[in-house]
Amino acid sequence: EHYLPRFAEDRIPASDIGAIVGIADKLDTIAGCFGIGLVPTGTADPYGLRRQCLGIINIILGRHYHISLSAIVNKSIDLLEDKLTRPAQTVSQDVLNFFAGRLANLLVSQGHPADVVDAVISCGIDDITDMVKRVKALQQLKQAPDFEPLAIAFKRVVNILSGTDAGPVDTALLQHPAEIALHEKYDALSRQVISLMDSKEYLAALKCIATLRPEVDAFFDGVMVMVEDVALRNNRLALLHEIGSLFKNFADFTRLS
Numbered sequence: 001e002h003y004l005p006r007f008a009e010d011r012i013p014a015s016d017i018g019a020i021v022g023i024a025d026k027l028d029t030i031a032g033c034f035g036i037g038l039v040p041t042g043t044a045d046p047y048g049l050r051r052q053c054l055g056i057i058n059i060i061l062g063r064h065y066h067i068s069l070s071a072i073v074n075k076s077i078d079l080l081e082d083k084l085t086r087p088a089q090t091v092s093q094d095v096l097n098f099f100a101g102r103l104a105n106l107l108v109s110q111g112h113p114a115d116v117v118d119a120v121i122s123c124g125i126d127d128i129t130d131m132v133k134r135v136k137a138l139q140q141l142k143q144a145p146d147f148e149p150l151a152i153a154f155k156r157v158v159n160i161l162s163g164t165d166a167g168p169v170d171t172a173l174l175q176h177p178a179e180i181a182l183h184e185k186y187d188a189l190s191r192q193v194i195s196l197m198d199s200k201e202y203l204a205a206l207k208c209i210a211t212l213r214p215e216v217d218a219f220f221d222g223v224m225v226m227v228e229d230v231a232l233r234n235n236r237l238a239l240l241h242e243i244g245s246l247f248k249n250f251a252d253f254t255r256l257s
Helices: 016-035 049-062 069-079 088-109 114-121 128-142 147-161 177-198 202-210 213-222 230-245
Strands: none
Touching (some): 088 114, 088 128, 128 147
16 A cells, blocks of 8 residues: 555555555655665656655645655655765755655646745745645635735835845834834734634635735835935834735745736
């Protein structure tokens, strides 16, 4: 049973024992090959590593497992430590990137938009089952008629924060009505968003975040962020970091088309 699935449309193991042994066996093959430089190329995959990787993904999704992919990859590499010819950290990152590529191809082939898959995968695939749930939630939100202006607003937040550090917001430095309103709206809904994210109610969390759009739009229309006054500039950046914190670990909105 642990050899299942043997091909793309094959069934997965019916028992937890078969599934777990199958994951361990396939991952040992992948980690071992990557560890000695036998990495699949565009035309060559003599050891069937793509099939093995897809098998692991299908088992995890089919059995609804919530496991840390990085943890099991690193454990497999640790067990092969004396046989590796490449640095363990490099092997680990290459294997995780390999999984990300296989998972992205699988989801796109199932009809999920490529940009949605890319936006979510860019924030990590450590919990594959959870990641797919995030893809489905973002895909559903993207179908809303007012999604495009929402995405544009959040892209502006992400872009202006590039290369800046987060800090606490000093409410005494909030001057413009638009920045005061944005901070008040954040305070009013941040706990609810965090609670919904923690309970994996992703669509509800995204819809809650989406209600920030009028305040975000008004902020960018009326407030100059990069002013000469350093304290004022940093405080406005801190405010935008608060907004970005609500979705930065969910998806990278700059990758949405």
